[in-house]
Amino acid sequence: MGHIDFDPSRFEGRDGYFLLTALVVPRPIAWVSTVAADGSRNLAPHSYFNAISSNPLVVHFTSTGVKDSLRNVKATGEFVINIVSAPLAEVMNLTAANFPPDEDEFRWGNLEEAPSSTIAPPRVAAASAAFECTVNRIINIGNGHMVFGDVTHLVVDEDVMRDGRVAPDLLDPIGRLGGSWYTRAATDLFKMKRPTYEELRSKPGEGAG
């Protein structure tokens, strides 16, 4: 048994996609709500999603190819990233269906909207947290269209807070793995305190120090 070598330049079809999305895991899910230029609502999950800057707050999601969410973001400069907790997993997945642009995923999912405070796209009322964003910049690399958003407002349901912090078990977020696999990120929690260099130096024989 050994490691298998892959040369990305020899990948065919979706080989690269399958390996990348099975290995870069678990991915958080940005449930992106936007409005089109004509005002119609759109909602779609994007697991190429992450935090970029905490001061100021900047987040990012990537559209693989050109999709309705990306088109709307380009047209309006605004989007909401809703956080997906486990009870919302199925309806989040429903909103990933290949709906035509004029179909309203909020309606298909029987999802109530809540108005945003700073931008036009509404948030998903049932989501425990949401980032209201304006486009900082969009960068195209390969088939990825990376959308960076300045966070103009943030809402968090007080029911997921404990002692002034978001509690992972209360938020109960899901993550995406390869294929159709998902994980509940907070059902197998463990804690680790980050050591300091000084602590490591004072314990000769443990680790490289």
Ligand SMILES: Cc1cc2nc3c(=O)[nH]c(=O)nc-3n(C[C@H](O)[C@H](O)[C@H](O)COP(=O)(O)O)c2cc1C
């Ligand atoms: C959990 C999950 C994560 C997804 N992540 C992405 C992603 O990061 N980028 C992307 O382009 N599509 C992603 N998709 C697929 C889109 O949600 C799907 O293509 C959707 O129809 C796009 O909707 P839109 O055309 O309204 O933007 C994901 C789907 C699911 C279920």
